[in-house]
Amino acid sequence: xxxxxxxxxxxxxxxxxxxxxxxxxxxxxxxxxxxxxxxxxxxxxxxxxxxxxxxxxxxxxxxxxxxxxxxxxxxxxxxxxxxxxxxxxxxxxxxxxxxxxxxxxxxxxxxxxxxxxxxxxxxxxxxxxxxxxxxxxxxxxxxxxxxxxxxxxxxxxxxxxxxxxxxxxxxxxxxxxxxxxxxxxxxx
Numbered sequence: 001x002x003x004x005x006x007x008x009x010x011x012x013x014x015x016x017x018x019x020x021x022x023x024x025x026x027x028x029x030x031x032x033x034x035x036x037x038x039x040x041x042x043x044x045x046x047x048x049x050x051x052x053x054x055x056x057x058x059x060x061x062x063x064x065x066x067x068x069x070x071x072x073x074x075x076x077x078x079x080x081x082x083x084x085x086x087x088x089x090x091x092x093x094x095x096x097x098x099x100x101x102x103x104x105x106x107x108x109x110x111x112x113x114x115x116x117x118x119x120x121x122x123x124x125x126x127x128x129x130x131x132x133x134x135x136x137x138x139x140x141x142x143x144x145x146x147x148x149x150x151x152x153x154x155x156x157x158x159x160x161x162x163x164x165x166x167x168x169x170x171x172x173x174x175x176x177x178x179x180x181x182x183x184x185x186x187x188x
Contacts, residue, residue, distance in 0.1 A: 001043055004109045005116045005136040008126045010153070011171065012140055017150035018123055023060055027145045031170045038166030039139055039173040040086035048076060049112025052104065053120035056151075062089060063139055076109040079104055101128045129157045135178045137163070141171040157181065 011028050012018055019025055035042060044182065051074055053061070058080045065072065072092035078094050081087060088094045097104045108117050119126045119135070129135045140153065141158060160176035167173065 003015075004112055004114070006119060006129055006134050007044075007048075007116055008119050008121075008129075008135060008138045008140075009041075010121060010140055011140075011143060012153045013143055014151075015146045016153045017147045018121060018153055019060075019151040020147050021149050023056060023151065025060065027147065028143060031143050031145070033141075033169040033171060037168035039141060039168050039171075039175070044139070045118075047116050048118045048188070049115025050077045050079070050108040051118045051120050052079040052081060052108060052125065054122045055080060055084050055086060056123040057121040057125075058082070058086060062087075065089070071131070076115075079108060081128075084181045101132050101134065103176050105129070105134050122176060123152050127154055128155075129183070130156065130158060130178060138176045138178060139173070140176070141173045144170055152178065153165050 010018065011031075013027060020027065034040075064070075074091045074092070075094060077093045079097055081097055081101075083098050086096060088096075094106075097107075103118070119129050126138075128137065158181060159179040161179050162174060163177055164175040165173065
């Protein structure tokens with residue numbers, strides 16, 4: 001039986017923010033990237049069978065799709081972790097959930113049918129997966145942008161093991177294995 005891994009595939013600014021204080025990703029969308037380059041999204045998404053995101057990420061996606069007129073971009077089941085009353089996107093397999101991560105993880109594994117899982121964002125949701133011991137890898141593309149404030153890449157302290165690095169357009173990319181809570185925090 002294939003092993004299902006949980007990935008956090010994301011981009012960040014040089015100073016470690018996913019979004020600016022207004023939850024804007026304008027800084028990201030103007031960065032040059034090679035679609036076939038290192039860490040290609042198209043290669044990554046081929047191995048993903050289910051995704052999960054927080055409500056702020058979901059609302060950003062909905063707003064982006066409304067403004068652009070684009071269709072829902074994922075063809076796999078998508079979970080949204082929220083306590084808010086959010087509308088589903090038409091013709092998309094979106095499932096809303098609240099509470100503990102582990103039951104949602106189990107549902108995602110079943111739906112992924114042997115493929116991997118992607119925690120799309122945000123950082124706190126990724127932290128919940130990591131805290132539960134469910135996060136396997138982090139792939140981060142670091143943009144040549146400094147925001148000074150915003151939504152942090154990860155709002156917790158973790159140890160990571162560097163697996164690989166590369167460059168894609170304006171981004172420096174790094175792939176890490178999640179190894180756990182910082183050693184000094186374990187002793188406290």
